[in-house]
Amino acid sequence: MSNIRKFTRFSFPDLVAATGPTVILIAALCALAYVMVDPTPPRQVSLATGQENSAYEEFGKKYAAALAKHGIKVTLQPSLGSQENLERLKDGTVDIAFVQSGGSTEQAGGERKGLVSLGSLFTEPVWLFMREPVAVTHIADLKGKRINLGPEGTGVPKLFRQVLELNGVDPGTLIIGGLENTPATVELLEGRIDALVFSSGPEALLVQMLLQTPGIKLFDFSQAEAYTRRMPFVSHVVLPRGIVDVGRDLPAQDYHLIAPTATLVARDDLHPALVDLFVQAASSIHGAPGWFQQQGQFPSPKFTEIPVAREAQKFYKDGPPLLQRYMSFWMANLLDRMWVLVVALAALWIPLSKVVPPLYVWRIRSRVYRWYGQLRTVEQELDAAPHEGKAQVCAALLKRLDEIEDRVNQISIPLAFADALYGLRSHINFVRQRVRHAMNVEGRGKEARPEVAADGGTAAPGAAV
Structure with a gap:
């Protein structure tokens, strides 16, 4: 029964050895793509608001509450107002801020400062x-x-x-x-x-x-x-x-x-997922009718001199991302990022899949083929053996062949490659027959050669010396 188990449908260790480096390489590259191409959104963001008892301060609290529902902490930073908020955005001390439309937010200047608009929010x-x-x-x-x-x-x-x-x-x-x-x-x-x-x-x-x-x-x-x-x-x-x-x-x-119009302005390196969250929050906070606006008038991509972020434009055109309509923010973001992995996997697996099967076959067959080197060594030693003492060499070679055969019989190999194993065993027997033949020829040669007399003559067979 133990010998039967040596034949399996496939060799799991060889499969692991053949695919392991490929899997590790793909996993490493996918992890790199997961981190570098579309990093995880930060769980904390800073928002510059305005003076005490201002509308900016009140709305800042509403944004903090809205994003806290998704596990994002919004740190509110009071300021004197719009101009100071712009300076903080330029300096990188805040990620996002309320900014008033006007001469300080001209489009060319906004592009130079690396700022993007998430849309206008309300008239002030x-x-x-x-x-x-x-x-x-x-x-x-x-x-x-x-x-x-x-x-x-x-x-x-x-x-x-x-x-x-x-x-x-x-x-x-x-x-x-x-x-x-x-x-x-x-x-x-x-x-x-x-x-x-x-x-x-x-x-x-x-x-x-x-x-x-x-x-x-x-x-x-x-x-x-x-x-x-x-x-x-x-x-x-x-x-x-x-x-x-x-x-x-x-x-x-x-x-x-x-x-003028109040605008939500962010640095252009703000994570796209956070841009989506802020624009969705703006829609719920500022979308209702008010003293100076109609239902749905704000937020809007209009009334802003700074270029509108691509994610915000997509929201104003198509609404919230599809996945975020039906599941939590983090789950939707994870599935969105999985597309990066799918692309990376496809790019790697297609060429590597053509390498793994031949590598697996080579590992299995090499387990058999390496013994042919031993057989070739036996044949070379047989051919190089001198006539005197060739019988002893043949006896040693036969013993080595028995050892090779014993070890070959211990090889575990899938059934699909059993023909190679049986072929090796037949070739071992072939070399064994050749060694035995050489041994028999040497034995017959010794019997056929006459014995030489002490005086240099040749004695007749059976004669007394």
């Missing part, structure tokens, strides 16, 4: 709040007034200076302050400044509070449409009468405002 009007006794109906009426434009990092000072320039007002004729929004609001309520300018979405707590504060009046940009023609990055929006509180009729009239 320019709010000019004044104390009620201040009689300001035109921008030119602000001359000599104490007005806070906020820190330079917010982007509002640059924007409002453009507004002043369009109205022919020299900024030097105003007393301009640079406080952040919250302390500036306190100064306005205390009467230490006359007006406060900042840009934010209507969701900001300061906007909600000031619109309902007695004695505080909102400036009406009655020429808003003209501003949009002279400043292409702003749009004309209307704050409807009663939108704050219909029962109290707040505000008591429609207000025309100019509004």
